[in-house]
Amino acid sequence: MSDLRRPLVDPAGLPAVGVAALPAALAAVTLRGRLALGLSLLPAAVAAFFRDPDRTADSTPVDPGLVLSPADGKVMHAGDPQPGVAPEGEWLQVAIFLSVFDVHINRSPAAGRVTSVSYRPGKWLAAYTAESATENEVSEIALEVPVGDGHRPLIFRQIVGLLARRVVTRVAPGDVVRAGERIGLMKFGSRMDVFVPRDCSIEVRRGDRVVAGETVIARWT
Template identity: 65%
Template sequence: MVTIDREAAPATAVAAVPALVAALAGRRGAALTLAVLPAAVALFFRDPDRTSDRDPLDADTVVSPADGKVMYAGPGQEGVAPEGEWQQVSIFLSAFDVHINRAPYGGRLREVTYRPGRWLAAYKHESAHLNERTDLVIEREVPGGTRVVHFRQIVGLMARRVVTRVAVGEELTTGQRIGLMKFGSRMDVFVPPEADLLVRSGQRVVAGETVIARWPSQSDAT
């Protein structure tokens, strides 16, 4: 099932103004043509159900937080990754991708940090630390210790607003909706080095469904 997110209402209303003006002016053909614009804007805010809405995911699984194309998958990049040792997956969202964001991993939300910034093209390396963004950190207790996953919503050249609908202290499930970014943007995910990355640059991923990393299970380790 596909629904339209509530953030669509104001943007769609603005996009409908040209069609309304044309209709009031008696320009029926132009009005019909311009009516495509609010329809396209509403479609941008589509919110389809995903497998993670129905099926539980195990504690070893990290899923994509966004639809889009993997720009980078490998060791944490200098100037992009948080301090420490990380593996990184960076995903670019075009204006045609679903922009509802999901938690890549389940656990307690330890940090939510919004940082204002610029609106460079999201595929540029420097956009990760110069653009408007929200950093989120999830931690989860597992046998043998605590696992931490850090992920980041980054707006781009077209996207001018990041929407985060979760708060510190919340318990999230893997694949749970956490917000969205308005128009083309980027998401970065950082996992500890002991987790195996399962995606590569150029690969298309689906939020809440594509497994991007996995910790070796206890049975694999023995």
């Protein structure tokens, strides 16, 4: 689908918008005052959770030496991996927390080939806690990224939070993705962890705001 014709709300959010419309419609004919107003705005609020704005990477080629943020939100951690969360090997980690007010569409942090996608059911602990990285529902995506004359690994994880009860992943092993390409979403508040090789340069720090498909979070070296 052309980006010019892409819907403003991700299709995965339409059932939730429909459910929210039921009490709004009921309130319109049976209630008055602030409660009626609040319920009437509920469908719009839910639709906002699933908004799908265009980003720079949709129309502008991305420097292959860059790693982009795969999610909107705030950086919770950047640097050496948090204890017990990294895949096997030598990695650096960037962890991003998405509040309910952030865009929840996820994008590929780099161009490359998807080598694996794995899903693990789990708990729904608050996404800003360290335990959420190892205990919560997660979808892990591994990429093989062309860098220079070779290829480098990159791993990122969609992790659901206290309110996010479902992760949507729209890539499969063997798929070739562009940097900044939409690859799925996480419903409501959630967390994204990105792991790059240790010889990469991390370009963000704790507390930074990042935008999916635009903010540079690391560089290949």
